[in-house]
Amino acid sequence: MESKAIFAENLTKYYGKARGIDGLDLAVAPGDFFGFIGPNGAGKSTTIRTLLGLISPTAGKGRVFGMDIVKNKKAILERVGYLPSDTAFYNGMKVRDMLKLSADLRRKDCSAASAELCERLQLDRDRKVEDLSFGNRKKVGIVCALQHNPELLVLDEPTGGLDPLMQHEFFSILQERNQTGVTVFLSSHIMSEIQRYCSKAAIIREGKIIACDSVDKLAKTGTRRVTFRGNLQPDALPDIRDWTESDGIVSFLYNGETNKLIRTLAGLDVHELTVSEPDLEEIVLHFYEKGGDQA
Amino acid sequence: MTLIRHELKQAWKALLIWTLSIGAFIVICLFMYPEMKSQMNSISSIFSSMGMFSSAFGLDTLDFGSLKGFYGIECGNILGIGGALFAALIGIAALANEEKNGTAEFLLTHPLRRTEIITAKLISVLIQTLILNVAVWLMAVGSIAVIGEPVPWKEITLLHTAYFLLQVELACVCFGISAFLWKGGIGIGLGLAIALYFMNIIGNLTSKADVLKYITPFGYADGSEIFNKGALDGCKLLIGLAFSLIGVALAYWKYNKKDIR
Numbered sequence: 001m002e003s004k005a006i007f008a009e010n011l012t013k014y015y016g017k018a019r020g021i022d023g024l025d026l027a028v029a030p031g032d033f034f035g036f037i038g039p040n041g042a043g044k045s046t047t048i049r050t051l052l053g054l055i056s057p058t059a060g061k062g063r064v065f066g067m068d069i070v071k072n073k074k075a076i077l078e079r080v081g082y083l084p085s086d087t088a089f090y091n092g093m094k095v096r097d098m099l100k101l102s103a104d105l106r107r108k109d110c111s112a113a114s115a116e117l118c119e120r121l122q123l124d125r126d127r128k129v130e131d132l133s134f135g136n137r138k139k140v141g142i143v144c145a146l147q148h149n150p151e152l153l154v155l156d157e158p159t160g161g162l163d164p165l166m167q168h169e170f171f172s173i174l175q176e177r178n179q180t181g182v183t184v185f186l187s188s189h190i191m192s193e194i195q196r197y198c199s200k201a202a203i204i205r206e207g208k209i210i211a212c213d214s215v216d217k218l219a220k221t222g223t224r225r226v227t228f229r230g231n232l233q234p235d236a237l238p239d240i241r242d243w244t245e246s247d248g249i250v251s252f253l254y255n256g257e258t259n260k261l262i263r264t265l266a267g268l269d270v271h272e273l274t275v276s277e278p279d280l281e282e283i284v285l286h287f288y289e290k291g292g293d294q295a
Numbered sequence: 296m297t298l299i300r301h302e303l304k305q306a307w308k309a310l311l312i313w314t315l316s317i318g319a320f321i322v323i324c325l326f327m328y329p330e331m332k333s334q335m336n337s338i339s340s341i342f343s344s345m346g347m348f349s350s351a352f353g354l355d356t357l358d359f360g361s362l363k364g365f366y367g368i369e370c371g372n373i374l375g376i377g378g379a380l381f382a383a384l385i386g387i388a389a390l391a392n393e394e395k396n397g398t399a400e401f402l403l404t405h406p407l408r409r410t411e412i413i414t415a416k417l418i419s420v421l422i423q424t425l426i427l428n429v430a431v432w433l434m435a436v437g438s439i440a441v442i443g444e445p446v447p448w449k450e451i452t453l454l455h456t457a458y459f460l461l462q463v464e465l466a467c468v469c470f471g472i473s474a475f476l477w478k479g480g481i482g483i484g485l486g487l488a489i490a491l492y493f494m495n496i497i498g499n500l501t502s503k504a505d506v507l508k509y510i511t512p513f514g515y516a517d518g519s520e521i522f523n524k525g526a527l528d529g530c531k532l533l534i535g536l537a538f539s540l541i542g543v544a545l546a547y548w549k550y551n552k553k554d555i556r
Contacts, residue, residue: 015554052404055554077406084404088397090305104297105405144401 003066005030005152005183006051010060013043013050020046022207023060028185028200030151033178035198035215036187039288043207044187045085048156052082064152078106081150085157085187087141089129095140096125102144110147117143120169135161142170146177153177155186159193171197191281195219201280203287210287218280225278226261227251229271237264241286253278253286298412302419306385314427317377318434324369325438328362335360351496353519362444366435367454367518374431374458375516379488382424382462386469387484389416390550391476399555409551413474417543420466428459450522457516457527464512464535464542465491471542474549477556509534 006028013020021043028034038044049055051062053073062069064076089098095118103110118125123139132140138161145153153174159167175197178184188194194201195215202212211218232250234243239256254261265273331338342354349355353371358364390413393399402412432455439446469484476483495513497504508514508531515531 049400049555054400054403056552074406074408077404080404082400082404084400086397087401089401090301090398091396092305101297101301102401102405105402105407107297 003030004028004063005032005065006034006185007063007066008047008051008060009062011047011050011057011062012059013046013055014058019043019207020055021050021204024204024207024209026202026209026212028183030183031178031181033174033184033197033199034186035194035201036185036204037189037191037194037201037284038187038204039189042204044204045156046207047204048082048154048185048187052077052080052154079151081145081148081153083138083141083145083153083155083158085160087137089137089140091128091130093129094125095123095127095129095132098129098140099125099143099147103147106148108148110149113149114143114147117146117173120173121166133161135163135166138162139166146173150182152183153185155184157187157189159188159190167193191279191284195280203284205288215280218283219277221255221283223253223255223278223283225251225276225282226254226274227276228265228273230268232264232268237261242282253282298407298415299419299422302416303422306419306423309385310423310426313377313381314430317374317381317427318431320373320377321370321431321435322438324373325366325435325442328365328444329442331365332360332362335365347500351499353499353517356519356523362439363447363450363522366439366447366451367522370435370454371516371518374455375461375513376488376492378427378431378458378462379465379492379513380485381427382420382466383469383484383488384481385420385423386466387473387476387480389420389470390473390546391479394477394556395479403555409553410547413547413550417467417470417546420470421463424459424462424466428455428462431455449525453521453525453527454516454518457521460527460532460535461512461516464539467539467542469542471545471549474546474553512538 004027006026008024008026011024011026012022014022024043024047026047036044036047046055050057051064051069053069053076056070065079067076069076093101099110099114099118103114117123121139121142123136123143127136129137129140138158142158145155159170162170171193174184186198198215200213201215201218202209203218204210228250229248230250231248234240234252237254237256237260240252240254242251242253244251338360343349343358345354352368354368357367393402403409432452435455436446436451439451465488469480469487472480472483491511492513494507494511495517498506498508498511498514499517508517512535515528515535521527
């Protein structure tokens with residue numbers, strides 16, 4: 001347990017009667033590039049904000065680097081860089097002063113790292129923070145999260161507002177950091193992002209983790225996307241989901257025995273058949289849907 | 296230290312405007328005093344015989360024709376209300392504004408204990424209050440010297456001390472309330488300051504409502520009472536101190552376990 005970068009056991013947060021997260025179990029090993037996937041309101045931000053001590057858990061335990069999230073907030077925050085999903089700064093301050101303030105609050109001189117990051121992200125340090133676009137404010141947040149070289153990066157929907165070039169540069173930086181042993185924990189809606197960069201991922205739905213594995217294994221569930229031109233009734237096979245039919249093209253996700261599929265199709269007039277692995281997005285969409293928890 | 300410096304940097308413009316506004320009003324009034332003085336003898340008796348109105352503002356016990364009396368009433372209304380509004384505003388904004396402006400997430404994910412943040416913000420509020428009061432006191436004393444009147448050092452210093460303590464109390468109480476808010480509470484702060492001011496006026500009007508003067512900090516910052524007694528009312532001050540401590544204690548208690556939005 002102590003060896004985990006992030007560890008949560010039965011972590012629960014209720015806002016009054018409203019569910020934030022409910023009995024969440026999570027383990028992130030040091031050095032992981034970890035994706036945290038879930039729809040709006042599933043509890044991604046609640047999980048992150050609880051782990052960082054912004055809100056206190058209603059029940060359960062949480063540890064970061066083996067330290068209790070309630071008792072050792074300060075020691076945890078020393079080692080963490082956090083990028084909130086909505087970054088706000090103090091009006092009237094220049095980017096340069098904002099970054100300096102963040103470093104000073106950590107009692108660290110981060111000027112070299114700060115300069116390098118601003119250069120790479122093309123962030124003008126002489127602008128006032130309130131004049132910045134959403135994307136540029138995000139960059140300020142990124143520099144604040146990275147400039148003190150933390151051991152754990154917690155990023156809440158980090159790429160919103162960044163243009164594709166900046167997203168690429170940002171992920172390059174994250175990968176470089178990850179290669180030096182930094183643990184990266186990022187929440188996202190964007191499945192291609194997770195599939196491309198993360199080694200592991202957890203899927204959260206209605207406050208609970210419903211799947212947690214390596215991204216490769218999550219994507220290889222045995223489920224297949226079957227598409228062909230022909231005629232098939234949806235009830236002809238069990239274990240069919242996501243059925244669509246248009247212009248004679250039938251498409252569905254199949255999770256049953258392959259032989260059964262072949263036998264059924266053999267009796268039909270089938271053209272242009274493809275059987276492919278669904279991408280992570282399709283799998284996750286099914287995790288999101290109610291009852292779709294055996295994809 | 297970093298945080299206190301940051302807080303003061305964020306606050307200095309508003310502090311400057313408040314200080315100059317309150318100071319300027321007092322200076323202007325004092326510069327009108329020499330001319331008014333010559334006409335005062337007749338007006339003064341009118342002022343002091345307006346019944347309820349006179350007692351509400353202490354006109355019955357203070358001689359409006361003397362500098363002390365004039366200053367006690369005039370300063371009472373400018374520094375009294377102005378300072379109270381200022382103190383209430385900075386107190387109520389101190390903790391709540393971080394969440395209102397969305398900066399709480401930034402600040403609270405730096406390695407700082409909540410207690411350190413509360414303390415730094417409280418100290419910043421007290422420093423601002425002190426700066427405003429010292430500056431206004433200097434402007435007042437300077438103006439009295441410039442218009443060639445003898446400076447009533449003891450009275451004026453006592454009065455300004457009372458106003459300073461009033462503002463500290465109000466700021467501390469609002470600071471405590473601030474810990475419970477998510478959206479800023481300018482209305483609450485201003486409302487409280489004004490309500491307490493009128494509470495004192497009601498207390499002045501009728502002796503049946505005397506108890507109000509023990510609740511409101513304006514009760515111990517009453518020019519006529521301070522000048523007549525030559526001292527501040529220890530009992531009222533102690534009650535004020537108790538309110539201040541409760542406010543501060545509430546802030547620490549609540550903010551340390553608060554869920555940040």
